[in-house]
Amino acid sequence: MTQYAATGRCGPATAPAAALPVRGPDERACVLVLAGVDPSGGAGIAADLQAVAGQGAHALTVVTALTAQDNDRVYHVQPVDSAMVLRQADVLAAKIAIAAVKIGITGSAANAQAIATLILRLRARQPDLPVVLDPVLASGHGDLLSRDDAAQALAPLLPLVTVLTPNGPEARALSGADTPAAQARVLRARGCQHVLITGGHDDGEQVVNRWYGPEREQQWRWPRLPGGFHGSGCTLASSIAGLLAQQMPMAVALERAQLFCHHALEASYPIAAGQRIPLR
Numbered sequence: 247m248t249q250y251a252a253t254g255r256c257g258p259a260t261a262p263a264a265a266l267p268v269r270g271p272d273e274r275a276c277v278l279v280l281a282g283v284d285p286s287g288g289a290g291i292a293a294d295l296q297a298v299a300g301q302g303a304h305a306l307t308v309v310t311a312l313t314a315q316d317n318d319r320v321y322h323v324q325p326v327d328s329a330m331v332l333r334q335a336d337v338l339a340a341k342i343a344i345a346a347v348k349i350g351i352t353g354s355a356a357n358a359q360a361i362a363t364l365i366l367r368l369r370a371r372q373p374d375l376p377v378v379l380d381p382v383l384a385s386g387h388g389d390l391l392s393r394d395d396a397a398q399a400l401a402p403l404l405p406l407v408t409v410l411t412p413n414g415p416e417a418r419a420l421s422g423a424d425t426p427a428a429q430a431r432v433l434r435a436r437g438c439q440h441v442l443i444t445g446g447h448d449d450g451e452q453v454v455n456r457w458y459g460p461e462r463e464q465q466w467r468w469p470r471l472p473g474g475f476h477g478s479g480c481t482l483a484s485s486i487a488g489l490l491a492q493q494m495p496m497a498v499a500l501e502r503a504q505l506f507c508h509h510a511l512e513a514s515y516p517i518a519a520g521q522r523i524p525l526r
Contacts, residue, residue: 266371269343274304275491276342278335278368279484280361281350282311282323288523289477294348294484296526300506301488306342308334310361311353317476318520325353328360335364344368345491346376348484355399362402369406376408376490379438380483381416405437408490409500411483414447430458442486442500446478457500466501468508475511476521482507 269275277298284290291307298305310331314322338344347365352358368375383396397419404410404420410433412420421432430441445454453468485503494502510524517523 267339267341267343269345273343274302275345275488276304276306277484277487277491278308278338278344278347279305279350279487280308280310280331280335280347280352281480282313282353283309284313284315284477286315286317286476286517286523288317288517288521289480290350293477293480293524293526294350297481297484297506297510298348298488298491300510300526301485301492301503303345303488303491305348305484305488306338306344308338310357311351316520317517317523323351323353325357328354328356331357332360332364339368344372344375346378346487348487349377349379349403350480350483351382352399352403358399359402362406365403365406376487377406378409378411378483378487378490379403379407380479381410381412381420382479383416383419404433407438409440409442409483409486409496410438411442411444411479411486413444413479417441417443426456427458430456434458434460440496440500444479444482455504457497459496462497464497464500466504468504471508471511473514474521475514475524477524478507478511481510481524481526 279294281294282290284292291309295305295307308331309326311326312324313320349361352361365377381400417429421429423429423432426443429443433441440459443456451470453470455466457464482503485506486499489499489502510526513525514522515525
C-alpha cells in the first residue's frame with residue numbers, strides 16, 4: 247500500500263505542481279472515487295468503478311480502507327493512513343482533469359477530514375465541481391464501517407456535498423429527524439445542496455426515492471424487487487457522479503442513475519447464499 251511509482255531515484259515520487267488539467271476532446275470524463283475495497287466485488291471500489299463506467303465515464307479509484315467482508319457481512323475495517331489517501335488523490339489530480347468526486351466509506355474521522363481538505367483544494371480551482379457522498383454508516387446487517395462514530399466523522403464533508411444519497415436509516419442517523427422532509431431540511435441546512443433519500447429499507451410494494459433540492463422536490467417510485475442486494479447504494483451514488491461528470495442536468499442525472507441502478511438489481515446474480523450482486 248505504501249509503494250510509490252519508481253522515479254529513477256530513491257524515495258517516493260512527488261506529484262509535480264501544475265496548472266489545472268484540462269480534458270482533451272477525445273478523453274473520457276473522470277470521476278475521482280474515494281472508497282473502501284470490498285473483496286467480494288459487490289460494493290466499494292469495485293461497484294463504483296463498474297457503475298461509473300456504465301455511464302460512459304472513467305473512475306479514478308483512491309482507496310480509503312481495506313475490509314474483510316463477504317456479500318453479507320463486514321468482519322474488519324482497516325483504514326488507509328490519511329496521508330496516503332491524500333497522496334493517491336493528489337498524484338491523480340496533478341495530471342488528470344477531475345470532472346466529479348464520489349465518496350463512499352472514509353474508514354476513519356481522520357480520512358474524512360483529509361478528504362474535506364482535498365475537496366476544498368479542488369474547489370479552489372473548480373468551484374462547481376460536483377461531489378456525491380454515499381454516507382455509508384453500516385452494512386445491511388449493521389456491521390460498522392468506520393473506526394470512529396461514522397455519522398460524526400462525516401460532519402466536515404456535509405457542507406461540501408452536491409448530492410447526498412442516504413437511505414432511510416442513514417438519513418435519520420445523520421439528521422436526528424423522523425420524516426424524510428424534516429431529515430432533508432436538517433441535512434440541507436448543514437450544507438448539502440441536494441438530498442436524495444432512498445426507500446429501499448422501507449416496506450411496501452414500491453421503493454420511493456425522494457429528492458429535495460434548492461428549488462425542486464420530486465419523488466420516484468420503483469417496483470420493489472425480491473431479495474437483498476450488495477452494493478446498491480454504491481451503484482446509485484457512483485452512477486449519479488458519472489452522469490454529473492458529463493454535465494448532465496441534476497434532475498436528468500438523478501433519474502437516469504436510478505433507472506440504471508434498478509436495471510442492475512433486476513439483472514443481479516448470486517455468488518453465494520445471501521445478497522445478490524448487481525449486474526452493472
